[in-house]
Amino acid sequence: MTTAQQLDERYGRTRRRRLPWIIGGAVALVVIGAFSWMTVSQSIASVDADDLGFTLVDEYSVDVSFQVTGVQGKDVVCALEALDEEFGVVGWKIVEIAAGDSHSQAVSVTIPTVAQATTGLVNTCWVA
Template sequence: MTTATELDERYGRTRRRRLPWIIAGAIALVVVGAFAWMTVAQSMSSVDADDLGFDLVDEHAVDVRFQVTGVQGKDVVCVLEALDEEFGVVGWKVVELPATDRHSQTRSERIPTVAEATTGLVNTCWVA
């Protein structure tokens, strides 16, 4: 006479091991959690800079107005550029903005140039 265990093995009704599935699920959960945390951490320290305008002072300087929006309570560093009519860099300046408790701040900075500029803009900003 055949036993219940033999019938289960013959017709594929054996108990499947759950441990590999549990381990794979745990690994997947850790990977998804790490990815989510990196995304949130990066967005918390992101800085947005918007050009508000520029004024050509003379052939050796341009004033750039810009707004920085992002983190509160941390120093921010921005790189400003002055470009000529062929989009060549004729001047640049690194500006350090001190930490404030406001969400955004508007600034105006003068960039010295080596030739006449036709525009001034913010290249990039980051948390210092």
Template structure:
């Protein structure tokens, strides 16, 4: 064999392309792919369970009650909880109530709820809603 001729095996050894050097890269790539997959799944689950709320208005029914109208868009077949509140002129909470809505086959639903108040309310709104 001519010493000037270089074989593919010698080139692989010289430039680090041997099978031993690929294994750590393959393992690192698999771990990175698994991490990306887990974070992707968590992101999907977070958006799949999102509840969108649209306030439709409020009415000061009397000195002790505020009525709030709103619409929710939530995942089907999952119960939803919402906290509604009434506020005074300084945005202090003068009344609130937790409502539970059973699972439904409809994605968008509208509700009108009454909130008892302990002071003079100037507004009523949906504080938050979540899938339970």
């Protein structure tokens, strides 16, 4: 009569083959967990800026209006640009926006330029 151990050996069902799968599964769970945490922690500290419009004040300045949406209770810094008709940078300004009570803030800033600008926009924003 054939024993259970002989059947396990004949058909390859041994305990030694499960161990690499268990270790591999545990490593995969740790890697997926670490990747998920990095993704979530980055999105928590992200800042979005939406251009609302611009107004050409005169030959040497442009007003840029934008809305910042991001981390509540933390200061935000934005880089603004004024561009000419060939998309060359004719003015720029770094703006520090103090932390507010709301999730988003509307801001209007005047950018000094060295030549006539045709547009003004937000280049990027980040948490200070």
